[in-house]
Amino acid sequence: MNVWSSLVGQDRVVGQLKxxxxxxxxxxAQSWLICGPAGSGRSNVARAFAAALExxxxxxxxxxxxxxxxxxxxLAGTHPDVTSLATDKITIGIDEVRxxxxxxxxxxxISPWRIIIIEDVDRMQERTTNVLLKEIEEPSPHTIWLLCAPSAQDVLPTIRxxxxxxxxxxPDQQAVARFLETTTGVEPKVAARASRLSEGHIGVARLYAKDERAMSDRDELVVGVLGLARASDAVLLAGNLIDGAKAQAELDVExxxxxxxERFRRINGLGSDERIPTALRSAYNQIGKKADIxxxxxxxxxxxxxxxxxxxSSVYRDVAVLQNNAEDSVGLVNLENRAAITDLSVRLTxxxxxxxxxxxxxxxxRLTGNGNQLLLFEALFCALLV
Incomplete structure (x- = not known):
């Protein structure tokens, strides 16, 4: 198994880490910081590097x-000497780091190294990061830390x-499209569109390629933004967006x-309708805790x-591309809406x-804070009115 084969558009980094x-x-080096924009494959690179080291x-x-x-x-996350920390929470807790x-x-x-991967080190609060600092500075002799973040600037300078x-x-569009065709089996036309709309985000590209609802929601949002004319439009669009995001999140978590x-049952040899034994019930119930959900x-x-x-953002990126006569060199993201975007590029300076x-x-x-999301998007859409 070539652990590098699934990495998309990272030839330079693959050569370096090989x-x-x-x-x-x-x-x-025993402490690494793997940086890249969302969807570039930071955690995949970290796991491939860990596999190559072991x-x-x-x-x-x-x-x-x-x-x-x-x-x-x-790669499957089952190696006894490789530990990976990812989180579905907003921040990584101090107890998890300890x-x-x-x-x-x-x-x-059983292996040369004990490797610790933290997928979203930028989600640590400063107090938690300080707990990690000493280990990063002076790691145990046989330990390698692989930290992942969107950019080096998202991590405290002391860690960086x-x-x-x-x-x-x-990753470029062609590389992502080829990846989608190979891994999802979608038609080349679908893969090419999903790749273009994802703007290089591999996870989003896969989502658009496989989930028609996600693609449809995106199309509706673009049409809604291009159709903003009154404050009432902004309020309605914000409400629909927040409701849709909440419903999608609840469905995904469910x-x-x-x-x-199902995995818990399978690991413990239990059928789909079989009663959970008393000894396992506490562990099973932890999976569906209301607070955690x-x-x-x-x-x-x-x-x-x-x-x-x-x-x-892609709508106004396309507007700027047309205003600067750069379509031939960088292309449009929202090709399907070219006419409306062209009209907007004339009306906007x-x-x-x-x-x-x-x-x-x-x-x-503001989204990273704890403010009212509905008000946030109402304000944004009002700011977009022409």
Whole structure:
């Protein structure tokens, strides 16, 4: 198994990490910060790098059965010496980080390294980050930390300065489209459109390729933004967007909880209708805790709204492209709406397009807080009126 084969559009980084994994173990940095925009594959790169570090053939796929087994375990998240922390919550808790630190100090059980992956280190509050700092600065002799964040600027300077930074590229449309065709089996036309609308975000591209509802919701949002004429339009569009995001988040979390419950039953040899034994009931009930579901739904709702902001931003990005006669060089994202975007590019000044892009960025910053989301989007859509 070649652990690098599933990475999309990251040839430069793959070459760099391949060389590190196959080089002198004594020269390997023990704290890494893998940075890249949303959807660039940060966590996939981290897992592939971990597999290459642990596998006898360095993840190249030419080392026989043992190498295959190790690589498969790391990529599947079942390797005993590789621990990954991802979160459905808004922030990573201090107790979770303390648990990781405790684990990082243990000697590897079967492999050269104990590897700790934190997928969203930017979601740590400063107090939590300070707990992690000492371990990053002076890791245990056989431990490697792989931290992931959108950019180095999203991490405290004290952490950033003590890690080796890897910058990922935004995958191009052709690479993402080929990936979708190979992994999802969709038609080339569908893959190409999903790739274009995702603007290089692999996860969103996969969502658009496989989920017709998500694609339809995006189309409706673009039409709604282009049709904004009155304050009442802004209020109505904001209400529809918030309601849709909440419903989508609840559905997604419900599906995930159901999948985790099915996995729990399968691991413990229980049938779909079989009663949960008393000894396992507490662990089973933890999967569907109401408080946890609520936190996960809140996080998922924010993700849906953040994706909506990307869609809104793409409209004014296209307006700016037409205003600057740059379509031939960079293309349009929303090709299906070209006529309406052309009309908007005539009615808006260049500064007006820039102002609206900044309004979207302001809304994105506010979304990370605990303010009223409905008011946030009502204000945004009112700011977009022409």
């Amino acid at each position: 060389a590190v994994a196959s080089g002198d173990p004594k020269a390997i 596998s006898p053939d360095h993840g190249l796929g030419d080392g026989g059965e043992e190498s295959e087994r190790v690589s498969a375990q790391v 648990d990781l630190i405790e684990k990082s100090e243990q000697t590897p059980s 300065s003590r890690t080796r930074v890897v910058e990922l590229a935004v 599906r995930k909880v159901r999948s985790e419950q 609520k936190r996960r739904a809140t996080r998922r709702s924010r993700d849906v709204l953040d994706r909506a902001l990307n869609t809104i 260049r500064q007006g397009a820039v102002d609206r892009l900044e309004a979207v960025n302001t809304a994105r910053r």
